[in-house]
Amino acid sequence: MSVFDIFRKSPFAALNEMMKEVVECTDRVPTLYEAFLNSDKENIERIAKEISDHEYKTDMIKNEIRQSLPSSIFMPVARGDLLQIISSMDAIADKTEDLGVLMTFKTVKIPENVKAEISEFVKRVLIVVNLSKEVIEELETLKAASFAGPETKTVSDLLDKINETEHETDKFQYNLTKKVFNNEQELDCSSLVLWLKIIETTGGIANAAEKMANRIRLIISQ
């Protein structure tokens, strides 16, 4: 019997690794949109495939982490919180993959009054994702500080920013949806449905990122 029997492999390092893969997915969203707005089929297919590959890697890491989290493990954070973080993180990648797939279905006309607003919307969604990546990166320092002190302030400031930006993306999402609906004369039926789905999925990326970040709030409020 040895002292090291008491230690288990830390899941936190893998969390960072997984988030890196997630960001690999979401970082491709702007170019994906660009290709879609230009009806550049070839590039859409290529980027969607790349996103899907990274999403697969995310899944692999997710499974590995889950496997290393038996109920007998004791951590400074609740096991449930950690599992929830992983599944929300996974949802970010999933939604991004969905977005890529949706755009490969068909090329559609872009309503003129939507064009400008859509790039602002995408920009904000990515801000939410990147901020939540920062939060995940702060976990390492948070651990070093044993989840107390000024570091928790840094993290909760980040979380506030995430909530605020996500709220903005919601407003963009409603606005865009409204505009698409009011463009029915310009859009055929299937294009309309596709646009609605695309907007919803893009918003879903930010939603998942926010959900993940908010779990960290529970961890620092313990």
Added chain:
Amino acid sequence: MDVTVILIILAATFGFYMAWNIGANDVANAMGTSVGARSITFKQAIIIAAVFEFSGAILVGNHVSLTIAKGIVNPYEYSSNAMVFAYGMLSTLFAAALWVNLATKLGMPVSTTHSIVGGVIGFGIVSHGFSSIEWTKLITIVASWVVSPISGGIISFIIFVFISKFILANEKPVVAAKKYAPFLAFMVSIVLVFSMLYKGLKNLHLNLSFSYALLIAIGVGIAFAIVIFIIVSKIPVDTTLPYKRRYPQVERVFAILQVITASYMAFSHGANDVANAVGPLMGAVYANALVNSQQVAMPLWVLSVGAVGIVVGLSMYGYKVILVVGRKITDMTPSRGFAAEFGAATTVLVCSKMGLPISTTHTLIGAVIGVGLARGIDALNTKVLKDVVLSWLLTIPIAAILAGGIFIALKGLFSL
């Protein structure tokens, strides 16, 4: 050759072997957290272990050793035939050596301490029935097995909560760490030095009074505090850095402090575990004196067999185990290691002074859990607690049966 000479040679050989085994396998547990936290280099760990295991064994090792030699089985019961007692102690050594090796091969949780205690019980029951066992003492010992991991856990928890609250959660953690470091060093070195001096030097015929020992301990403590103060003052403080870059500086302060707790840990371990080798050796060689008189002091040569055995085991094989254990413990940072080692070493040392044979490994496991409960450790394997309990439940009867069996065989062989 005279039977007594054979007995002494056999007992000394097996006693030395047990000590070798402790040095080869168990010292790694005491040093692993320091090496794992990268506070001390591998080489430093070997030097600290050799010096402090040795001095712990020589200076404080007598208390637990005497418990094993005359505390569990009452030697007076054997006044009609001291040789029976001597062979019993020899059987205990054989049984423990056999079981520790066998269980390790089988991958079962085993503790040298529990094997020895089980062995003594076994031969006691076989030779003189249940009445020869000092039940109240035995119950105290068994209780200490449960209490020691808990005590290690509570002390470590408190220390880590203190570190977390006053240093890690401070607006300026590096400044706070540097401020408290001399105080922490003072505290640890006082306990360490005091336990070395008070009653410890009796074995070297240099008995210091309580107040005198305390005075020297305070003096040494202050000296250590000053040394630590000078060393940590060289660590730069930059309050503009992001916290991400400041915590490694905090850990640097604790890495320096952990050199002291690593020594403390090795000292306590030597003080308690040497008894597993030399307790039965003492019982076997001094059987005649033990069965007739209550006042038998621990001879220095017996303690030396154990102390030298530990160091030889460490230098022949133990260093490899330290490296393996140290590499596997990656979640330990110096601040966590400091808290865990402080809790474990204090518990082990107090038990050693009280003559209670306990498992250092179990105490350290308790201490690490204590730090974990204070949100200090990434991931703990709570299944280990099952192994801890299993090692109590398994080792005692098996070692007892083995020792009893070996005793009967020896009895037949030497027609006692």
